[in-house]
Amino acid sequence: MKTDLMTIGLIGIPLVASPIIYLLGRWTARTRRILGMSLAKLLSLLVLVVEGALLFLSVMVWTQGGTVKATIGDVLVGLDGMGLMVGAIAVVLGFCVILFSFAYMKDENGEEKYYALLMALIGSIIGLGCAQDLFNLWVWFELMAVSSFFLVAFYNEQPASLEAGFKYLVQSALGSTLVLFGIAILFGITGTVGLWNIWATVSNHSPLVYVAGGLIVVGFGIKAALVPLHTWLPDAHSQAPSGISAMLSGIVIEAGLVAMLRSLSILAQSQFPAGTVLLVFGCINILFGNLLAFRQVEVKRLLAFSSVAQVGYMLVGFGVAVLSSSYVAAAGGFFHMMTHAMMKGLAFLAAGAFLYVLHIGKGDHAPLVMDDLNGASRKYPVVAFFLSLALLGLGGLPPMAGFMSKWQILVATASVKSTLMICVIVFVALNSVLSLGYYVPMINRMYRLTPSETVAAGMPVNWVMIVPMVILTLGILAFGIWPGWANLLNYNAAASFLYPFGL
């Protein structure tokens, strides 16, 4: 198989499919519209299956020593370990979210726009992973942002949803501008935007490199929810349709993080203190994310703040990786990215299922609050079990995957053998315990015997919503018990992140 065609297909198919999905959904006359919408939904699933197959084939090509890249005009695109990581997460999580949305979004106006935008979002994330120069990285990043604005503000008759979308838009746009400044400065210094060309020429440490690095960190950091740049996130996550919350938390903010890592890795030869920056932001994120989540009463807001904390664990892993040139740490960071996508994806889907059967399904856009969950297990045992499992996994308890990924990050931190790193371990581990303080009460609520009034009046859960949750649950348990299965993805991603640092 021709690898350049494969690459182009990988990037192109979702983007081509997106308008087709939209048009199929718009297919007029009443009866045909239902047919068209079903076709659109099936097409979106099919596209993701094809994308998954292409990613799998790419790995096959790698194992035979080949590379997966293509030149479109002057632009070089290619799949590497980090690209595979974000691509795989986007495809798998996207598949689950689309399946979930079949039931969740079925009565909404503009359903076709939802699937079309979601497909564009997934395509742009795959593209972001494949970008080989800074400018294209930025373009894909923008495309991702633009497609997600509309998804966040999808309930466009709800003021809260519009407000969240607007804040997200403004902050994200500010971030993009800062990134663009940073890229412009790097282009000014080196005369190129190609990743490796910049890497080769920035070795002298002009102060401008610091300025560019700082702008890139802050710019991408807005998307990656670094504290204190995270302020858009709780609104956006809680107001978006639940499937989109899962995407935002599971892969969109991580895509921002990967874009940041990619940009920082090409500054490896300068003196820019990337490792310290990542580590410090990691610790701040963990502490503030946990404390901010601690007193939340809205379920989706709580999960949103917990994402801030979870990104912190990844940052610690990447920071340690850069500081101590540790593959294991970077692989741990990527492993946590993956397990977090599954766990938080599951948590948002389960919370979404509750939100749907308790509120949205009845046309009520009230948020899902803690008290709604009281006794939920009596009526919705399966969903309650999935939500509990996801929350315990996020809290880092075995046998869920979150335990293993946190272990890997911390074990790599320990291998630095320094007092400071021991303090970091204790800090991170204590924070992990702290996070149990807000995950666990939710579980206790669900297993009360007397259901809340909201639960008593709830609708039955559609089995279509259950299927994606089952997939994610199996993934969480499987990677919790056999963490080695993830090594292929983790270590390839770690290798492509750390290669510019001379590893």
Next chain:
Amino acid sequence: MADGLGVFLTVIATVIGSLAVIFSTSYMKGEKQLGRYYAFVLFFIGAMAGLVLTSNMLLMFFFWEITALCSYALISFNNDDPKAVRGGMKALIITSVGGVGLLLGAMLLYIYNGSLDFNTFLADSSKVPANVLGILAFGFLIAAAAKSAQFPFQTWLPDAMEAPSPISALIHAATMVNAGVYLLARFYPAFADVPGWRDAVMVVGVLSALMAAIMALVSNDLKRVLAYSTVSQLGYMVYAIGTGNILGSQFHLLSHSIFKALLFLGAGAVIHSVGTRDMTLMGGVGKKLPFVKWTFLIGALALSGIPILNGFWSKEMILEGGLTGGSIVYYGVMVFVAGLTALYTLRMVWMVFYGDPRSDYHAHPTELAMKVALAPLAFGALVSWLIIGRFSTMLEKSLPYHSLEALGIRGMVHEVVSWPTLIALGVITLGILCWVFREKLTGLKKALNWMRWLAEHSFGFEAINTGVVDGVNASAEGLRVTQTGLLSWNLLAVLGTIIIFFTLFAVGA
């Protein structure tokens, strides 16, 4: 990897686990969501067996946390009761905080030892530098103290008594709380020479034993008395490890698992029948529940250290070891605690089973499943000390790094029957006499009122817990102002970050 230490703890977990399950079939009858209950019980038994059988540090921590998870889920089994929920969370949080010590230790062990297998580390700990060995030793001590409800983490165990009684018997008396003792015993050969470690272990054990015994003396809640007594007895085991008496600590662990599971299940039968845990409302239960009374009495005598029950032999072994292994002050305190133990046990037995009923309770007869569970334990409390020969040979043969010496029955009798035992027995008798002549000791009681006040306030540890929780809540609440929801503030934060960044670079670069 199965060795004597692991195998005998697995046997305890599975045998007492089975009895607890049998007991539950009648105790939990009529409860809702029993699937969740039994699933977690079995999950726990499996995790406990895994914890003691593995020689891999990662798996050990893995199972360590699973036992904490199960313990939490079972304590707060009745989620409608806020006290149960609080108790479960408290257990989970405190043991997990201690777990950080094990996590750190496990990781450092792996990094310096080059292998996750702790046997290579026990065989040769020279690869680990002295200061790291210190972190390991004290990290494991913190983890063990949290898991085994020892000073200063003891507060979670009494609150864990909101769990159904079979759970208290299985998890909070016979198995999980022993995991800490197991951990210390397992790593004793590597840590014995760490400066200050053995003393620290002894202090932890002595303080726990003493404080908990005093608290047991003033509590009126039947299960809380047993919980305090568990802390106190675990203190004996920890103390024994500090004195280097691994055999004694493990033998007491065996005895304690049997008689304390017996006591908890007996207490469960009483509570199930009478419908309250408050001992001031009981009295005279023995007439209604003769079977429970006699089995409970056997357990109580074993706990008090009365010859020839199993608790007597193992406790005396610990005290003998303490005489040579550590400071005489610690020994004195532990002998004193033995007297206190007899006193509070007798008080408990008396308040529950003897005298006249102090309230209008209605006692149901004991069910068959409960008797089936109680009888083998009572038998075990009577005779389990006879296996000392096999027990010690097994530990000696399969633990190459502990240099234990096997001890036959004759050897044990020879060791125990000596003048220090007479002192201990004298103190125990003194404790009993204190109860018998309690009417005449009102002066002493008044003089010790301040102690009572302290004990009822758990010596201030509850205040520390509350302080930490309030502090976290207050700071979390306080931080909420940062989420203004106003776009201009959000953008200001971005700007501020850029400014801080550039300032730092300008200063640093």
